[in-house]
Amino acid sequence: MTVWIAIGLSGLATYATRVLPLVITLRGSAPSLVRRYLDALPTAVIAALAGAGIAVPDGSPTGGAEVVAAAVATALAVWRKNLLLAVLGAVLTVAGLRAAGL
Amino acid sequence: MLLTSLVVGATYGVIARQSGLSVLEASGSSVIIFAGAAQFAAVGLLQSGATPVEIALSVLLINLRHLLMAASLRPHFRDARGLRRLGLAYILTDESFAMGIGWFRRGHRDLTYYATFAALLWACWNVGTIVGAVFGAGIEQPQRYGVDFAITACFVAIVAIGVRHRADVVVALTAAAVAAALRLAGASTVAVVIAGAVAPVVILFGRDREIAREVEP
Numbered sequence: 001m002t003v004w005i006a007i008g009l010s011g012l013a014t015y016a017t018r019v020l021p022l023v024i025t026l027r028g029s030a031p032s033l034v035r036r037y038l039d040a041l042p043t044a045v046i047a048a049l050a051g052a053g054i055a056v057p058d059g060s061p062t063g064g065a066e067v068v069a070a071a072v073a074t075a076l077a078v079w080r081k082n083l084l085l086a087v088l089g090a091v092l093t094v095a096g097l098r099a100a101g102l
Numbered sequence: 103m104l105l106t107s108l109v110v111g112a113t114y115g116v117i118a119r120q121s122g123l124s125v126l127e128a129s130g131s132s133v134i135i136f137a138g139a140a141q142f143a144a145v146g147l148l149q150s151g152a153t154p155v156e157i158a159l160s161v162l163l164i165n166l167r168h169l170l171m172a173a174s175l176r177p178h179f180r181d182a183r184g185l186r187r188l189g190l191a192y193i194l195t196d197e198s199f200a201m202g203i204g205w206f207r208r209g210h211r212d213l214t215y216y217a218t219f220a221a222l223l224w225a226c227w228n229v230g231t232i233v234g235a236v237f238g239a240g241i242e243q244p245q246r247y248g249v250d251f252a253i254t255a256c257f258v259a260i261v262a263i264g265v266r267h268r269a270d271v272v273v274a275l276t277a278a279a280v281a282a283a284l285r286l287a288g289a290s291t292v293a294v295v296i297a298g299a300v301a302p303v304v305i306l307f308g309r310d311r312e313i314a315r316e317v318e319p
Contacts, residue, residue, distance in 0.1 A: 002141040006158065007144070009154050010135045010275070011134035015192065029173075029210075036305065038304060040269065042139055043270050045164050046298075048294050050278055053257060055201045057250065066254065073262070083113055091249060091251055
């Protein structure tokens with residue numbers, strides 16, 4: 001049930017951001033500072049989740065495998081612009097390094 | 103772009119299943135939320151035990167940018183009334199905005215192009231999610247195969263693929279470093295998300311004028 005409540009609330013929040021400017025009249029345009037902040041926000045929030053997941057992957061601090069795997073994911077993502085490839089590369093790297101005892 | 107939506111949708115389906123969601127929940131989230139990066143974040147937060155309100159707030163932060171996109175599209179949507187307008191808002195994404203605003207700026211007035219493209223993106227995302235969720239059933243001993251790291255790897259890749267200019271790199275590194283430090287100090291994942299929302303401040307007063315050009319009306 002928690003999952004459905006989370007999905008429902010998230011859906012409402014998302015739809016609100018899409019529909020509000022279309023149904024209510026906003027006077028003037030957003031100041032440049034606000035635009036820049038909103039523009040950088042998704043990158044920052046997702047990067048924060050990434051940083052947290054790398055530092056403490058599973059309740060305890062990383063042994064280093066996750067840091068290397070994140071570097072592999074970044075390299076693959078920049079190189080091929082392919083999410084699936086980057087994730088596969090990172091997962092295989094983590095599995096390999098953990099098997100090696102890192 | 104449609105193929106990307108299909109593939110990333112399938113990736114989301116697999117990740118959602120690995121994080122403990124059922125096929126119905128994974129698919130339902132793609133229909134109800136319909137926002138790529140935010141859905142990955144929601145699944146990650148669910149897995150770490152965040153409450154629904156905390157998750158919705160994080161999703162809201164990630165999607166606030168839609169406000170600017172919808173505001174830019176508003177004059178072009180004036181012919182669409184009632185339910186039609188509500189429907190056009192539902193299928194607004196980064197991709198459909200980019201294609202739509204380009205079309206309108208070239209002087210076109212009809213909404214068919216935006217509506218068709220956005221609806222196709224929606225269909226690809228949802229078909230992808232179902233396919234990924236059905237074939238991405240749970241794997242035993244996820245730690246051993248590194249599968250538990252898949253969602254973090256997704257976050258890393260989403261950020262890396264989305265980088266447009268130097269300011270993005272600065273924001274991403276700042277947010278990741280602050281979040282890592284907070285998490286190591288024992289902060290909850292939600293505190294980390296809030297810290298991420300503060301990180302963009304570092305570029306606000308810089309001289310990098312490229313920022314936000316994309317969403318200028």
